[in-house]
Amino acid sequence: MNKKIITILLISIILALILSGCPANEVEPFISDIPTADITSVAKQTRKSATFTLTSAHPVNSVWRAYEAETGGDALVDVDVSHLPTSKALILTYRHNDLPAQLYWISVKEPNKDESLRLGLTVTEP
Secondary structure, rough: OOOOHHHHHHHHHHHHHHOOOOOOOOOOEOOOOOOOOOOOOEOOOOOOEEEOOOOOOOOOEEEEEEEOOOOOOOOOOOEEEEEEOOOOOOEEEEEOOOOOOEEEEEEEEEEOOEEEOEEEEEEOOO
């Protein structure tokens, strides 16, 4: 085949995709922006909580989760993650007596997007 025929075929295919409503920019799902922080290790401010300051901005109605691993696994059910967008504070609160000092992996799911990659945050003893 010569170049002219190949070019016409490619244009025809592209036009057919456009006219069929196939959105070219939706090949991959939208993923929430990964949370970021300059300081990723803090001492507990109370027995039950630790507060970090994010450098990234996220919508108010985002869903936050804490994990024990960077990938895979289930979200920790005993650790609540709260985000205060105006101050960019991210607060980890333990539902029992004493927040364990350890590395936590935090993700965010912004509205109409998939869950982000995880940010590692370390809680230490005061």
